Amino acid sequence: MGVSRTYASERLKRLVEHNHVEKIAPGLYELVDDPRDDLADDDDVEELKGHVRAAGRAIEDQNVDALRRHVRAACEVLDNE
Secondary structure, three states: OOOOHHHHHHHHHHHHHOOOEEEEEOOEEEEOOOHHHHOOOHHHHHHHHHHHHHHHHHHHHOOHHHHHHHHHHHHHHHHOO
């Protein structure tokens, strides 16, 4: 994925702290509540998908600034629900 094991571990730790994922076993996590389930508007879903795809490309390109920008934009879509 282009990120260090330490970085991924820290992100997963934060997701667990905020009850977004649950640690099932060592190295195995499960999504607790998919925020996409709360999206009522198809336009919001498409906008969110676009930001997630763009964030994935940013990870592949190792473009941290673009990744941050798209993650923030995706969070704004979710926060507006």
